[in-house]
Amino acid sequence: xxxxxxxxxxxxxxxxxxxxxxxxxxxxxxxxxxxxxxxxxxxxxxxxxxxxxxxxxxxxxxxxxxxxxxxxxxxxxxxxxxxxxxxxxxxxxxxxxxxxxxxxxxxxxxxxxxxxxxxxxxxxxxxxxxxxxxxxxxxxxxxxxxxxxxxxxxxxxxxxxxxxxxxxxxxxxx
Numbered sequence: 523x524x525x526x527x528x529x530x531x532x533x534x535x536x537x538x539x540x541x542x543x544x545x546x547x548x549x550x551x552x553x554x555x556x557x558x559x560x561x562x563x564x565x566x567x568x569x570x571x572x573x574x575x576x577x578x579x580x581x582x583x584x585x586x587x588x589x590x591x592x593x594x595x596x597x598x599x600x601x602x603x604x605x606x607x608x609x610x611x612x613x614x615x616x617x618x619x620x621x622x623x624x625x626x627x628x629x630x631x632x633x634x635x636x637x638x639x640x641x642x643x644x645x646x647x648x649x650x651x652x653x654x655x656x657x658x659x660x661x662x663x664x665x666x667x668x669x670x671x672x673x674x675x676x677x678x679x680x681x682x683x684x685x686x687x688x689x690x691x692x693x694x695x696x
Contacts, residue, residue, distance in 0.1 A: 648687055
C-alpha cells in the first residue's frame with residue numbers, strides 16, 4: 523500500500539476499506555500529534571486529541587473536499603480540538619518537558635540545545651492561537667492560506683498573529 527496515492531486511499535476508505543484509512547493515519551499521525559503537542563503542551567492530551575482527530579476524520583471523510591490537501595483538513599480538525607481542549611480546561615497547560623528538542627534534532631550541539639530550549643520555552647508562553655500559527659507555519663510548513671483555512675480565520679489574521687508572535691518572541695529572546 524506504500525505507493526498508493528492519497529486520493530485512492532481516500533476513495534478506498536470511503537468504500538469501507540479500514541486498511542486504506544490506517545495507511546492515511548500512518549502517513550499523518552506524527553505530524554498531527556506534534557502539532558497538537560505544540561498547542562496544548564501536554565503529551566497525553568496531545569495523543570488523545572490526535573486520536574480524536576482521526577476518529578472524527580474517519581466519520582467525516584465524506585465531507586472532505588479533495589480540492590485541498592488532506593493534511594490541511596486534518597490540521598483543521600486537530601487545531602479545533604486543541605483550542606476546545608484549552609477552552610474547556612480554562613487554563614494554560616504546562617510544558618511536558620523537552621520533547622520538541624528531541625524531535626527537531628538528533629545530535630545537536632549544546633549551544634543548539636540551549637537555543638532550542640529557550641525558543642520552545644518562549645513559544646510555550648505564547649497565547650494558544652499564536653502557538654498554533656507558529657506550529658502550522660514554521661513546524662508543519664503550511665503557507666498563510668493553509669494556516670488560515672486550518673484555523674478558520676482570515677489570512678490577514680494569520681499574518682497579524684505571526685507578526686505579533688514574532689514580536690513577543692523577539693522581546694523575550696533579546
